[in-house]
Amino acid sequence: MLRRTFSFEGKRYDVRAETEEELAVKIALKKRDLEEGHVLVTKNMLVSDWFKTFMTSYKQNTISKETYDDYLYRWEAKIEPYIGRMRVKDVRQIHCQKIVSDMSGHSKDYIEKVANTLFQVFQRAKKNHLMHDNPAEDLELPAAENGIRRAITEYEREIALKVANTHRAGLWIKTILYCGLRPAETAALQGRHLDLKEYVLNVESAIKSKDKRVGKTKTASGKRAIPIPEDLAMEFKRQNISPYEFVFKNTKGGRLSGGNMQIMWRSFKREMNIVAGCEVYRNQVLPPYKIADDLVPYCFRHTFCTDLEAAGVSINEAARLMGHKDISITSKIYTHPSQDSFDKVTKQLSDYRRKKEISSMSTNLDLD
Structure with missing residues (x-):
């Protein structure tokens, strides 16, 4: 068996063949594929490269x-940050289990879709002899209810707002909480979308997962105008954002991606745990954690809707502000009972019963 290696853009490639002629042909073909941007299927390929091949070939x-x-959104938001830079053959079940375990707080349907994506990707890798076993088999999925997420508690709100005063993700979290934006909508937000004279935020676009470009909102209803609280507007003004500058940027000054937002959220939640009283040893936050595992950025969006309900905003107007195309989504998925709304109902019932009692007493006196 003959063997020869060559370099391309700083990376070495190994080629084997039975004869010199066959070796020369294989080297020429591999160089051509590299120059044309083709991803080569090899036993040492990265998961990110295999995913591209999987999508192109099978989907x-x-x-x-x-x-x-x-598929692309699930990859970018939930899978790539964990195992994208690993070699396919090095991925073990514990790595896939970590991905789904960290999804506590997401809907049952979404968790199952991510687990299924992992299974399909590695099943095809197994069929192509890139690995002996499928590491995404028999994963233990976290308990979840389908289509239901929760609002934040008053304690979580207190801690989050305290952290938001100093953390670089603070303005991002406040925008989701006070304006109800989807994370993908925050990533597309530019200075021109903020009317700081009238205190209005205009949602016109969102980041698309396929090519990470700015595109249309999730639905036509997603294009909407939302009032900006005065305190939040003052924070935007201090940023001095130009019209076509992105409001929220990554550490390099570029536009946020799904991975950027996940990293930013993990850092913010870590700081929440510290402020809540967790001990830190050698820069590691020690359990037991004070902040619930199921707290995710979408909880702040859902809280915006809960706040609308508690403030007495009609459900039709709440659906418009949330960007829902169907009012049933607002009523069945995004509204959560809050202590304020419960107290309000209690008072209304108490007042009604008191009036009924007074009316009944008045009727009895008249009869006497």
Whole structure:
């Protein structure tokens, strides 16, 4: 067996063949593929490269564009940050288990879709002899209810707002909490979308997962105008954001990606645990953690809707501000009972019963 290596853009490639002629042909073909940008299927390839091959070979012409985009979003937001830079053959079940375990707080349907994506990706890798076993088999999925997420507690609100005063993600969290934006909508937000004279935030676009470009909102209803609280407007003004500058940026000054937001959230939640009283040893936050595992950025968006309900805003107007195309989404998924709304109902019932009692007493006196 003959063997030869060559370098391309700083990376070495190994080629083997039975004869000199066959070796020369294999080297020429591999160099051509590299120059044309083709991803080579090799036993040492990275998971990120294999995922691209998987999508191009098995999904591109077999599913709808919407479903294709969903695969890409799940990859970018939930899988790539964990194992994207690992070699396919080095991925173990514990790595896949970590991905789904960290999804506590997401809907049952979404967790199952991420687990299924992992299974499909590595099942095809197994079929192509890149690995002996599928590391995404028999994963233990965290307990979850389908389609239901929660609002934040008053304690979580207190801690989050305290951390937001100093953390670089503070303005991002406040925007989700006070304006109800989806994370993908915050990533597309530019200075021109903020009318700081009239205190109005205009949602016009969102980041698309397929090519990470700025595109349309999730639905036509997603395009909307939202009032900005005065305190939040003052914070935006202090940022001195130019019209076509992104409001929220990564550490390098670029536009936020799904991975950037996940990293930013993990840092923010870590600081919440510290402020809440967790001990830190050698820069590691020690359990037991004070902040619930199921607290995710979307909880702040849902809290915006809960606050609308507690403030007495009609459900039709709440649906518009949330960007829901169907009012049933607002009523069945995004509204959560709060202590304020419960207290309000209690008072209303108490007042009604008191009036009924007074009316009954008045009727009895008249009869006497």
